[in-house]
Every structure is written in C-alpha cells, then in structure tokens.
Amino acid sequence: MTCGGRIDASGGRKSALGGSCPIARPVSCTAPRRLGSFVTGLVFTLLLALSSCSNSNSIWLVGSPEDKSELRVLFGILDSRSTPTVERFAATREISAIFLRIKEYGKLASFLTDLADRYPDDPNDAWYLFTAAWCYDSEAAAPIASLYYERVVNNYPDLEIEGTSIHYESLMRLIRTEKSPEKRIGYFSTLISRFQDRVDMGQMFFLLGKEYERVGDWAKAVETYARFLPYFSTQIPGYPDAFTYARNIVDFYNSPKDWAYEDLDALVRGIEVALDSGSSMQLRKYRAKVNFFAMSWHQDENDVNSQVLFDFAPLMVGSRVNYANALDPSSSTREAYLKTWGWSDRVTTWYLYFRKINFPADPDIHGRWEWAGIYFGEKMQ
Numbered sequence: 081m082t083c084g085g086r087i088d089a090s091g092g093r094k095s096a097l098g099g100s101c102p103i104a105r106p107v108s109c110t111a112p113r114r115l116g117s118f119v120t121g122l123v124f125t126l127l128l129a130l131s132s133c134s135n136s137n138s139i140w141l142v143g144s145p146e147d148k149s150e151l152r153v154l155f156g157i158l159d160s161r162s163t164p165t166v167e168r169f170a171a172t173r174e175i176s177a178i179f180l181r182i183k184e185y186g187k188l189a190s191f192l193t194d195l196a197d198r199y200p201d202d203p204n205d206a207w208y209l210f211t212a213a214w215c216y217d218s219e220a221a222a223p224i225a226s227l228y229y230e231r232v233v234n235n236y237p238d239l240e241i242e243g244t245s246i247h248y249e250s251l252m253r254l255i256r257t258e259k260s261p262e263k264r265i266g267y268f269s270t271l272i273s274r275f276q277d278r279v280d281m282g283q284m285f286f287l288l289g290k291e292y293e294r295v296g297d298w299a300k301a302v303e304t305y306a307r308f309l310p311y312f313s314t315q316i317p318g319y320p321d322a323f324t325y326a327r328n329i330v331d332f333y334n335s336p337k338d339w340a341y342e343d344l345d346a347l348v349r350g351i352e353v354a355l356d357s358g359s360s361m362q363l364r365k366y367r368a369k370v371n372f373f374a375m376s377w378h379q380d381e382n383d384v385n386s387q388v389l390f391d392f393a394p395l396m397v398g399s400r401v402n403y404a405n406a407l408d409p410s411s412s413t414r415e416a417y418l419k420t421w422g423w424s425d426r427v428t429t430w431y432l433y434f435r436k437i438n439f440p441a442d443p444d445i446h447g448r449w450e451w452a453g454i455y456f457g458e459k460m461q
Contacts, residue, residue: 137152137159140155140175141155142182143182143184150174151175151178154174154175158171158175165202165203165204168199168202169202172192172208176188176191176192176211179191186215188211188212189212189216192212192215193208193212196209203237205236206232206238206239206246206247207239207241207246209228209231210228210229210246212228213226213250226253226254226258229250229253232246245275245278247274248274248278251267252271261291261294261295265288265291265292268288268291272284272285282308282311283314283316285304285305286316286319286322289304289305289326292304299441301329301441302329302333305326305327305329305330306330308323308326309323309330331370333439333442335369335370336369337442337445338369339365339367340437340445340448340450341448341449342448342449343449347450348407350366351363351403351432351451355402355403358396358400360391360395363392363396364392366451367390372390372453373452373453373454374453374454375453376455377457377460378460390454394424395425396423396424397424398424399422401421401423402420402422403421404418404419408459410459414436415433416433417432417434418431418432419431419459425456427456427457429456429458431454431455432451433452433453434451435449435450436449
C-alpha cells in the first residue's frame with residue numbers, strides 16, 4: 081500500500097512517510113499494532129462494549145467473519161463515552177488497518193471524517209483527515225482529496241508523524257494536483273516559510289516564480305526569480321534551462337531596454353548606416369544589452385557560451401561589411417534575419433537576428449523589436 085508515491089516536478093520529493101499509509105503504522109507504545117496489546121486498563125471497556133455495541137455500526141462490519149468480529153469489538157470501544165483519547169486512537173488505527181487491508185477505502189474515508197467531526201478536539205484529527213484524503217487520492221478522486229488536505233493545513237495544528245509533518249505532506253500533495261496559480265502561490269509560499277529544512281529551496285523559488293508569471297504579477301515573479309539565482313546548480317524537472325530563463329528575466333526587467341524599437345525597418349536602417357560608416361561604436365548601440373547571443377546555427381541560444389559581451393571593433397578592421405538589400409525570406413511577423421558578409425573573421429558571413437520582445441511585464445516594451453543576436457555562417461535550410 082503506497083501513500084502517494086513520488087511527487088512530480090511541481091511537488092518535489094518522495095513521501096517521507098516511508099511509502100505506507102501513515103494511519104496503519106505504529107508510532108509508539110501508546111498506539112499498539114494489534115488489539116491484544118492494548119493496555120490492561122482497556123479490558124474492562126472492551127467487555128462493556130461487547131455487550132452494548134449499537135446496531136448502527138453494522139454498516140462498518142465488512143470483510144471476513146474474523147474481520148467483522150474484530151470490527152464489532154473495536155466500534156464498541158469507540159461507542160463508549162468513557163474511552164480515553166489514547167485508547168480511541170489505538171482502536172481507530174486498528175479499524176483503519178483492517179479497512180486498508182481489505183481495500184475498503186471509501187468506508188475508511190467516511191469513518192475517519194465522521195470521527196473527526198464527532199471529536200473536534202481530538203489531537204489526532206489532522207492525522208485522520210490526512211488519511212481520509214489519501215483514501216480519496218487512491219480512488220482517483222483528487223478534487224475531494226484536496227478539500228481534506230486543505231482542511232488539514234488550514235484548520236488543524238500540525239502533527240509530526242515518524243519525523244514527518246502532516247502539513248508538509250498535505251501541501252506537497254496539493255501542489256501535485258492543484259491547477260489554480262493563486263492557490264499554488266499560497267502552497268509554495270507556505271512551504272518556503274515553514275519548511276526550509278525539508279524542501280529544495282531552489283525548486284520552490286523557481287516554481288513560485290512561474291506561478292507569479294501565470295497571474296501576471298511580474299514584480300513578484302522577478303523578485304522570486306532573483307531569490308532563485310543563487311541556487312544555480314538546482315535541477316528543475318521539466319525546466320532544463322531554468323537558471324538561464326530566470327537570469328534573463330531578472331536582467332531584462334532591471335535593464336533600461338533603450339535598444340527596443342517599435343519599427344523593425346527603423347532598427348535595421350540604423351544598423352545599415354553603422355555598417356556603411358564602419359563604426360563599431362555606432363553599431364554597438366543597436367544591439368540588445370541583455371541576453372545578446374552570438375553562435376553558430378547548431379548551437380542553443382541558452383548555451384552559456386553563446387551569450388557574450390560582443391565587441392565588433394576588431395571584426396570590422398580592414399574590410400567593408402556588406403548587407404543584403406532585404407530581410408531574409410524566412411523572416412516573419414515575430415522574427416527576422418539580415419544577411420551580412422565581409423567580417424574580419426574566419427567565418428565572414430553573419431546573419432543578424434531580430435525578434436519581437438515578449439515581456440508582458442512592461443506593456444511599453446512588449447511587442448517592440450530588438451536586435452537579439454548573431455548566427456555565424458550560411459543560413460541552415
């Protein structure tokens with residue numbers, strides 16, 4: 081029986097509860113595994129329960145004759161108002177273990193939620209509801225499970241079970257299934273503030289930044305990505321270029337962006353004038369000052385070796401750089417290429433690459449054109 085398995089990229093790490101549903105596992109001598117090991121003082125309560133068990137418990141009597149017999153006794157214990165909390169907890173674990181063994185997940189969930197409602201001051205309520213949520217998860221009823229995980233986190237004090245926080249486990253499962261970015265922001269924020277010693281902080285900051293992006297809160301997104309950058313070696317499943325992505329957003333957000341042009345033709349014309357004059361200084365003012373790349377066609381733009389502080393001066397000495405009369409035919413409404421040749425380099429042909437800026441954080445910049453980089457060599461077909 082598993083307790084949720086490995087959590088995906090937005091959830092983090094494997095359950096710390098050891099893989100088993102926590103309600104069925106013994107944690108101390110006050111919660112023995114089998115009925116025969118209850119404390120001696122429980123015997124008298126047992127005898128009373130056997131003689132007074134209510135017929136209303138018949139719906140819970142399932143399984144083999146032996147299971148039904150044991151369940152009848154255990155529910156009799158729960159029915160006694162004089163049963164102390166410790167014994168009630170032990171009986172609850174025994175009932176839960178039987179339901180789990182015979183895979184009566186629906187009955188177990190109903191039993192535990194009813195128990196939590198009946199005893200609102202029971203210190204084990206968070207554990208009961210967490211296990212009920214796990215049952216719904218096991219029955220592919222994630223939306224219902226989420227309601228109970230949220231109830232555990234929002235309405236009950238945390239419990240440490242075998243070194244693992246019930247709130248922590250609930251939050252990780254909520255992140256795994258929740259689609260709402262507003263709710264996910266709350267879950268990630270809680271994990272970061274309360275469980276720094278249990279989570280991968282790099283993953284948490286990056287994934288929280290993505291959620292702020294989704295809701296359009298770019299100031300928070302940039303702030304969160306900046307907090308992620310010191311964790312540059314963190315691997316984020318599903319985001320192989322997480323560090324470059326976050327760094328680019330932070331750098332671009334904090335830059336003056338004075339190289340962006342509303343009109344592509346004006347940007348290209350300025351570059352052509354600079355090439356005609358042979359002025360590397362004039363040419364330099366047109367290129368993007370953040371995330372500018374220079375690479376061959378087969379390289380990845382996010383390759384750390386492709387993003388450079390580019391100096392045109394030594395590559396324009398002693399030769400005239402020419403350019404095509406028009407943009408390359410493969411250009412589109414969002415990106416464009418201009419062929420140039422005659423550079424003082426072993427690869428003399430370069431394609432200047434232009435693209436529309438995708439940055440909703442700044443409506444005045446979003447959709448403008450920038451000279452974003454250079455591709456060396458003849459254009460790949």
